[in-house]
Amino acid sequence: MxxxxxxxxxxxxxxxxxxxxxxxxxxxxxxxxxxxxxxxxxxxxxxxxxxxxxxxxxxxxxxxxxxxxxxxxxxxxxxxxxxxxxxxxxxxxxxxxxxxxxxxxxxxxxxxxxxxxxxxxxxxxVLGMPGRTAYFGTREVARPQPGDTFVVTGAAGAVGSVAGQLASMAGARVVGFAGSEEKVAFLEDDLGFDVGIDYSTTDDYRAALEDAAPDGVDAYFDNVGGEITDAVFTQLNVDARVAICGQISLYNAEELPTGPRKLPTLIEKRARVEGFLVGDFAPRFEEATRNLGRWVSAGDLExxxxxxxxxxxxxxxxxxxxxxxxxxxxxxxxxxxxx
Ligand code: NDP
CATH class of the missing domain: 3.90.180.10 (Medium-chain alcohol dehydrogenases, catalytic domain)
Incomplete structure (x- = not known):
């Protein structure tokens, strides 16, 4: 030893x-x-x-x-x-x-x-905490339906990469934000996302999203927060579901930004914003691991x-x-x- x-x-x-x-x-x-x-x-x-x-x-x-x-x-x-x-x-x-x-x-x-x-x-x-976070956040909170547009931030990361694929499996059109060209290629070529947006070379997140999601956003899985989330909120459809999983763009902030304030959008769109913690789903962890394992083995989940x-x-x-x-x-x- x-x-x-x-x-x-x-x-x-x-x-x-x-x-x-x-x-x-x-x-x-x-x-x-x-x-x-x-x-x-x-x-x-x-x-x-x-x-x-x-x-x-x-x-x-x-x-x-x-x-x-x-x-x-x-x-x-x-x-x-x-x-x-x-x-x-x-x-x-x-x-x-x-x-x-x-x-x-x-x-x-x-x-x-x-x-x-x-x-x-x-x-x-993928078969541990991040995979389970994606599993419950997508299926229980963001709840993508066939034909929906599903947007995920931090899309090439541990949670985001799984969340986007689960939304695809549910029949949604999937748009992911990630921070490099290499990551966008990973989303589109390896994971089968419909569109990846490289936010590191995009000044206008809203315009980029309008191009990528011309029919608006029905379900949003947020790992990042900040200005990208502000832009997504402007594109929410009626009855949209927003799953707040993480806010990494704010974790090192010494003072939390206070604006612009996007809550009025939620009235008009009757949208639901819900934070969640993976630990709340502990009684169902075995189900998540079993399903994720099955999809990985079958080659359905990369x-x-x-x-x-x-x-x-x-x-x-x-x-x-x-x-x-x-x-x-x-x-x-x-x-x-x-x-
Ligand atoms: P990731 O594997 O996604 O790694 C973090 C990624 O965040 C980076 O690769 C980077 O990708 C992106 N990032 C970092 N800083 C910024 C920034 N300022 N703006 C935009 N993107 C940034 O981590 P995880 O998958 O493990 O976690 C993803 C999120 O989920 C985190 O916010 C985490 O806290 C949260 N989480 C929540 C849980 C819950 O129960 N609610 C459980 C587990 C995780 P890029 O190159 O794209 O910028």
Whole structure:
């Protein structure tokens, strides 16, 4: 077992945009599991936009991280000491664990990952939390119908790329906003979106959307917020559904913008705007994973992963989310699986 155990803690709370100084790497002994806890060797670590909220002192929907305290996130790892946790040594598991080479967790906080079902990394992406977010946000909140126009922002990311494909499967025309030409090609050529809009080279989001969605917008899955969302609101149709999944364009803002105000549109259009949290659908996670797994196996649902090598590069992988460096799910590969 390589020693010491590398782990990251929150060095300080960021003002605005986090940077490398937000993170501190420590080297400590590999932790000893208590009875009923497993010791897990990290293979893949997930970095996610919601972690930005956990770096603030104030309440967000996830509890704030303590300064000097561990950073935690979705991990897929291998049990190296089962220690009465209910798992066997060598089992592949997933759970919310520290950003570290090794971490301990009670067996009840871990879920098994079947390595024969799909690549184990997918438990953090298309078959994990982001896939489930897309599944429930699309099917239960945005609810695209055949013939609808469905718009998604952050379209080439972990959640957006799945949401758009699920809307296509439901018979909608799908328009995605993403931040580069390469991402637009990914949406249109690999995922089968009807139109991708490269917002990084578009000044007038509204005009771009009018071209891409001449019949208006019936369902909107928002991962980004800000000016793109302002533009989408102007194009909503009567009875449109807006699913507010994320607002990444605002996560590093020191002051939240207050305008322009788009709510009058909702009166005329009798539109419904609904925020949601994937955790609210926990009793149905198994259904989501089963269906997503079936569609991936059948080749009906494509997914992409951007894999950063090495735990030491986890901060850069996280920071890259805010620069649009990832296509599909951003992961950090920390260790190799023992065969
Ligand atoms: P992504 O894989 O989509 O990565 C983030 C992407 O956001 C980047 O690649 C970038 O793509 C885009 N982005 C970053 N900054 C901006 C900006 N200022 N303006 C526009 N786009 C920007 O992340 P996820 O799929 O994991 O998450 C997507 C959203 O869903 C996030 O807002 C997240 O917080 C939210 N979420 C919500 C959940 C819930 O339960 N409600 C659960 C999980 C996620 P680009 O190049 O296109 O700019």
């Amino acid at each position: 390589p020693e010491p155990n590398r782990r990251f803690v929150l060095a300080k709370r960021p003002d605005g945009k986090p940077d490398r100084e937000t993170f501190e790497r420590r080297e400590e002994d590999v932790p000893e599991p208590e009875p009923g806890e497993a010791l897990i060797r990290t293979l893949y670590l997930s970095v996610d936009p919601y972690m930005r909220g956990r770096m603030n002192a104030g309440e967000s929907y996830a509890e704030p991280w303590a300064v000097g305290g561990p950073l935690r996130g979705g991990v897929v790892g291998e049990v190296v000491d089962a220690n009465g946790s209910g798992f066997e040594t060598g089992d592949i598991v997933t759970g919310n664990l520290e950003w570290a080479d090794y971490a301990t967790a009670p067996g009840s906080d871990l879920q098994p990952v079947d390595p024969d079902l799909a690549p184990i990394s997918t438990a953090l992406g 997914y992409r992963e951007t894999v950063t090598e090495g735990l030491e590069n986890a901060p850069e992988a996280f920071l890259g989310l805010f620069e649009g460096e990832n296509i599909g799910k951003q992961l950090v590969k920390v260790g190799e699986r023992d065969d």
